[in-house]
Amino acid sequence: MGKDPKDEGLDRLFAAARKAGFYKPGAEYGFEARVAAKVRTKREGRPPFFLWAWRLIPVFVSIVIVLGIWIYTSQRSQRIDLSAVSSIGSEETMLTAFLTGE
Amino acid sequence: MSAPEEAPPDERLVREAISGSDEAFTELVRRHKRKVFNIVAKFVRSGYELDDVCQEIFVKVYxxxxxxxxxxxxxxxxxKIAVNACYDALRRQRRREVEVPLEDVEYALADPANGEIQGDEAWKILRHAMAGLRPEDRLVITLLNLEEKSIREISELTGWxxxxxxVRAFRARKELKRILEDNGGKRSER
Known part of the structure; x- marks a missing residue:
């Protein structure tokens, strides 16, 4: 069984392409200097630790504010009404006085 | 008369580069840039992208x-780093519909008795046709048929x-033949 002619055609294309140059001569000119410059930029551009810590401050401030709001709203709902407590006491006194006839 | 100094092996240059020697790293780049350019040039679309990707590779190496x-x-x-960078570059490129000139395709796939296809022409046709392949398929077919790597070598380079x-090589070849055939057919209908 012979090979598919399309396969042969494709193989010929690949074989011919392999002989061609894939990029223009001169593309590599000065490449080492460009790489060295890029490496230097990456090396010097890395921020020191304290700059990273500085960026986290707004996050911490936001957390503190949210916590503060949450604590304030939860404490408000738990506040004891003293006038209600005192009125309970006086209602009992009035009831006792009524029943005993005092 | 003193004997010429032998070039230091790559391993020694690597140790010196790690210790901070820029000259050692520059020498490594000089030695291996051609190989990297040859690999990358098969995957990118322009000279600018070629330089960009090659720089990216050597920065990763560093x-x-x-x-x-x-x-x-x-x-x-x-x-290995270069192949992975090329795969990333392929995934960034958008796959596009391919229009390959009819006369080029017919000539290229015709009987070899008609004469040899010009390398530049063949590369132009293939580059256009391969633009329609999935990135992983294009990577494999390029390494297999243009870099002439074995399946085992491709497996080591890609980690697949x-x-x-x-499977990817088979799929890529099938799709390439379809693209070349379809595009030749489309032009003949006009």
């Missing part, structure tokens, strides 16, 4: 020098299993 284990040649380690490489 940043990962301390991970190089001298159990394989340095060139092989750099090739050999079965996966074979």
């Amino acid at each position: 940043q990962n020098l301390n991970k190089y284990r001298a159990d394989a040649p340095f060139e092989h380690w750099v090739s 299993g050999e079965s996966k490489v074979k």
Whole structure:
């Protein structure tokens, strides 16, 4: 069984392409200097630790504010009404006085 | 008369580069840039992108020098980084519909008795046709048929299993033949 002619055609294309140059001569000119410059930029551009810590401050401030709001709203709902407590006491006194006839 | 100084091996330059020697790293770049350019040029669309990707590769090489284990040649380690960078570049490129000139395709696939196809012409046709392949398929077919790597070598370079490489090679070839055939057909209908 012979090979598919399309396969042969494709193989010929690949074989011919392999002989061609894939990029223009001169593309590599000065490449080492460009790489060295890029490496230097990456090396010097890395921020020191304290700059990273500085960026986290707004996050911490936001957390503190949210916590503060949450604590304030939860404490408000738990506040004891003293006038209600005192009125309970006086209602009992009035009831006792009524029943005993005092 | 003193004997000429032998060029230091790659492993020694790597140690010196890790210690901070820029000259050592520059020498490594000088030695291996041609190989990297040759690999990358098969995947990119312009001279600008070629330079960009090659720079990216050597920056990655620099940043990962301390991970190089001298159990394989340095060139092989750099090739692996280059292949991965090319795969990333292919995934960034959008796949596009391909229009290959009819006369070029017919001539290219015709009887070899008609004469040899010009290398530049063949590369132009293939580059256009391969633009329609999935990135992983294009990577495999390029390494197999243009870089002439074996399935095993491709498997080592990409980290993919050999079965996966074979399936992708088969799929890529089938799709390429379809693209070349379809585009030749479309033009003949006009």
